[in-house]
Amino acid sequence: MKITVITVGKIKEKYLKDAIAEYSKRLGRYCRLEIIEVADEKTPDQASEAAEESIRAKEGERIMKHIREDMYVITLEIAGKMLSSEELADKINALGLSGKSSIAFVIGGSIGLAREVMARSDFALSFSKMTFPHQLMRVILLEQVYRSYRIINGEPYHK
Template sequence: MKITVITVGKLKEKYLKMAIDEYSKRLSRYCKLTIIEVMDEKTPEQMSISQEMIVKNKEGERILKHIKDNAYVITLAIKGNMLSSEQLAQHLNHLGVERNSNIVFIIGGSIGLSDEVMARSNYNVSFSKMTFPHQLMRVILLEQVYRSFRINMGEPYHK
């Protein structure tokens, strides 16, 4: 299975980079993982709705350039489906059985994803009703993908 994570913005914090490296190493046993960072737009504090749309659209164009036609796209969105770890594992396993082995996860920037990216999405998932920094979501996502593979392989995992 090929897992691609497309994310807006560069990761700067060393401790987050170390966590990403650790989960990337762990995931290498189960899948081919690629992480693509697209440039984020500057977002002033007081933005109008039209300015927000412009920012989302620019970031969205950068994201969409990296998605192949045969990819199954899962967007991380606050209004997405809330799943347990077991349900995410089951969903990923089901995709593998259906031969959808090219899975792309998308983590948007600080103001979310464009309508075009959401329209390209096959499935929306929410990790919480809370808002998390998008840099931290990379770590949380990779941990949950790793946990999903462990569950699907019948291997022990921390409950």
């Protein structure tokens, strides 16, 4: 299985880079992982809805360039469906068993995802009703994908 994480923005903080590197290494025994960073747009304070829509559209165009036809696309959205770790593991496992060999997880920028990206999504996933920094979401997502593979393989994982 190939897991692609398409994300807006770069990681600047060393502690987040270290965590991402650790989970990327751990995932190497279960899947092929690719992390694609697309450039983010600067969002001015007190930006109008039209300005935010324009920013999301520009970031969305960059994201869409990396989404292939054969990918099963899971967007991370506050309004998405919340799953337990076991349910996410079941979803990843079921996709593999049904012949899907490529899953793309998409993390938007600080003001969310473009309509075009959400329309292409096969599944909207929510980790919480709370808002998290998109840089931190990359770590949380990789940890949950790693946990999913541990569950799928019947290996122990921290509860």
